[in-house]
Amino acid sequence: MVQNGQITFYTHMYSPNCHRVHIALEEVKADYTPVTVNLMEKPEWYNQKVNPITGKIPAITYGGPKHAPEVPSGEATSLIESMVIVEFLGELFPAANLVPRDPLLRAKARIFTSVVETKLLEGLRSHFFMGGPASELIAAFEALQALLPPAGGFAVGEWSTADIAAAPYLVRILMLLKHDIGKYPVGEGKKTMEVLRGPKFARIMQYVEDAKAWPSFRATWDEAATLEIWKTNPAIQRN
Ligand SMILES: N[C@@H](CCC(=O)N[C@@H](CS)C(=O)NCC(=O)O)C(=O)O
The missing domain is CATH 1.20.1050.10 (Glutathione S-transferase Yfyf (Class Pi); Chain A, domain 2)
Known part of the structure; x- marks a missing residue:
């Protein structure tokens, strides 16, 4: 599989969990839009629209056309949990060899x-x-x-x-x-x-x-x- 639609990456430099996803996005050479989420004053739309499950960062939305950070399109799926996202990216871009084949x-x-x-x-x-x-x-x-x-x-x-x-x-x-x-x-x-x-x-x-x-x-x-x-x-x- 290859990238089929936009990726929006919700992140903050402070966070080691976000850093994991950032490395994976760079490693697989994904086309993505980073959005910094202010952890001190987390915007309400983040918990409502992007990560209603835990409210934590990182998250990505995947699929559909590019969208404003606070309004993911109906065609985009939100993914959370740093290592879930890292493995997902590894599987989406198998040529990058992030997930060992053996x-x-x-x-x-x-x-x-x-x-x-x-x-x-x-x-x-x-x-x-x-x-x-x-x-x-x-x-x-x-x-x-x-x-x-x-x-x-x-x-x-x-x-x-x-x-x-x-x-x-x-x-x-x-x-x-x-x-x-x-x-x-x-x-x-x-x-x-x-x-x-x-x-x-x-x-x-x-x-x-x-x-x-x-x-x-x-x-x-x-x-x-x-x-x-x-x-x-x-x-x-x-x-
Ligand atoms: N298990 C989660 C942990 C995510 C997490 O703890 N994120 C922190 C930043 S490193 C966070 O969002 N903290 C703010 C909050 O809890 O509201 C992952 O691996 O993504």
Whole structure:
């Protein structure tokens, strides 16, 4: 299948989940219209017309002619959940090879994604948003590292949905630690960075560097601008 109709992409640079979809759209070279949704003052039309199920971003509308962001056409279907959209785009544009064709590699990509969705997101929530110890986060890095091919390459060898699931979170986590941003005690971010820069984590840190160098990632990642947004994110400010 190929793109058959417009794609409108509802997004915000802050969001790692939106970043996933952005990478996939670039990777498959889709023709799409980005629309920034202000999370601080989410417009009513977004919940009513685009994502009445959860109200969260990202979302895309797919199909029919181009439409105004707040009025999806009757021919457009709304899709939500970042990894559902990423897999959808991978299947719509099979030539981009985002969804591994080999069933075993596809299963491995989904296992890697599941570890991101559970362990890594839990570690992020507990450390940055609740001020808990870094141990869960460090354990998540360890778990992901153990799944990487030891000699190099991406999560299942070639760049895939698994890397799109992980990289937007990993780069934001490292960015926040480097700048000591989060609810944990002052100075803890730099200490955790020292641990992650040690020899034990060399493989996953190399993986993050490789992801940052991947063209669709590079085209969608602006660390300085993203840092400015996270610096003022009220949900992770110390009291
Ligand atoms: N599981 C969803 C999570 C989406 C999500 O949590 N989106 C956040 C931004 S990263 C959001 O919309 N937050 C604003 C809100 O909840 O109103 C996905 O993968 O797309």
